Amino acid sequence: MSELIEGLPDAVALRCLARVPFYLHPKLELVSRSWRAAIRSQELFKARQEVGSSEELLCVCAFDPENLWQLYDPRRDLWITLPVLPSKIRHLAHFGVVSAAGKLFVLGGGSDAVDPLTGDQDGSFATNEVWSYDPIIRQWAQCASMLVPRAMFACCALNGKIVVAGGFTSCRKSISQAEMYDPDKDIWVQIPDLHRTHNSACTGLVLGGKMHVLHKGLSTVQVLDPMGLGWTVEDYGWLQGPMAVVQGSIYIMSHGFICKQEGNLRKVVVLASEFRRRIGFAMTGMGGDIYLIGGVIGPDRWNWDIKPMSDVEVVTVGAERPTSRQAAPMTRCRGTILGCTQLKI
Structure with a gap:
């Protein structure tokens, strides 16, 4: 790397680039060879930690299409597709x-x-x-x-x-x-x-x-x-059902409710009755939120069709009063969620 930004030492220029969101990195690489080398360097990601611009992204893989992963950026409510x-x-x-x-x-x-x-x-x-x-x-x-x-x-x-x-x-x-x-x-x-x-x-x-x-x-x-x-x-004596850890506490979905489990005690936090008909969805925690992702609806006694889902519901449990909202649906993946985790970069 040399003369990344004219008139600035490379160390300072790198810290400037470190503040650019991860989803824009492919566009930054198009500026020059030196910028491409900087974007794909360990030094840039160390600088992101130093300037406090590290990002928590959600990683999701669903049944359809096969072997494809997407990253969700909660700050910008957008999905990034990875190579297969x-x-x-x-x-x-x-x-x-x-x-x-x-x-x-x-x-x-x-x-x-x-x-x-x-x-x-x-x-x-x-x-x-x-x-x-x-x-x-x-x-x-x-x-x-x-x-x-x-x-x-x-x-x-x-x-x-x-x-x-x-x-x-x-x-x-x-x-x-x-x-x-x-x-x-x-x-x-x-x-x-x-x-x-x-x-x-x-x-x-x-x-x-x-x-x-x-x-x-x-x-x-x-x-x-x-x-x-x-x-x-x-x-x-924990309840059976999908689980998520949020800010050091465990939350479990059971019989259409999300409960907070504290030792042997449990407290109903929010109603999630719409998920009683859904199977194969992911439930995971990130920040102060629970993310409910994808899955399929059906079949049931009235309808034999199977509907793959790509939608995402976010339940904020870290606040005094739980709230829920819809996030951007997955743009490429849908159906049964095969894998879900968080990645800090």
Whole structure:
């Protein structure tokens, strides 16, 4: 980089460019070769942190179209489309997704492309492949593979590392193995197994600085200690249903209501009855908001049609009085949400 902006030292010019929103970066690259190099440099994203212009974006992948991700910019209410994930697995689903080290990671999973004659899931029920998307150079790259192929498993970012646990392996057998990934070293290491394995899908969330593994239909939760050295089994009596963590508190949708769970106590926060007919939607927290994204409506006893959705509803629970609003719908994705996480860049 040299003479980015005439008359300004490059260090100062870089801090000026750092204040430009992420969605405009492709246009900035068209100015000159030096600007393109600056926009695609680690130094620019460090400068964004220094000047306080880092952005929280929502990353979403839906069933339609296959292997496509979009980013949502809440400040500008717009969607950004990423290059297609270059996995050879058609309709990758049941994967884990997190952000760590400033990148988006898609881990494991299997094909959701089912042969209508044989029922075969494209020959791949579970894989150990790992992909990362770097928003600086705007490219996907394949990372070190997980030690065990897995699908429908718990996956969380914890203290700069990625932890995966449980799920089903390629022989469709439930497993208790857990492992941890270091994004800086691109290495997987085994950590203690879960205490219990169950013949049901599991999910993970981070609450109070600890990873919690929840199995569908069970009230018990397995909790990883902060050092990653072992698991404990707890029974919190949490409601069953979609969950989101907002500002350190857990919110659960159940029977058409969104409830705030505080220990063994729960408080109804807002009515969400329109989602009783919707399946496959994502519920996630970002800032002081809960985002309810996509999914499908139907079929039901009155209507056998299936309607894929692309709309987004935002419920603000961080304020004294909850409010809801419609955000811009996804521009490319629709239907069942396969993956959803946040990315800070």
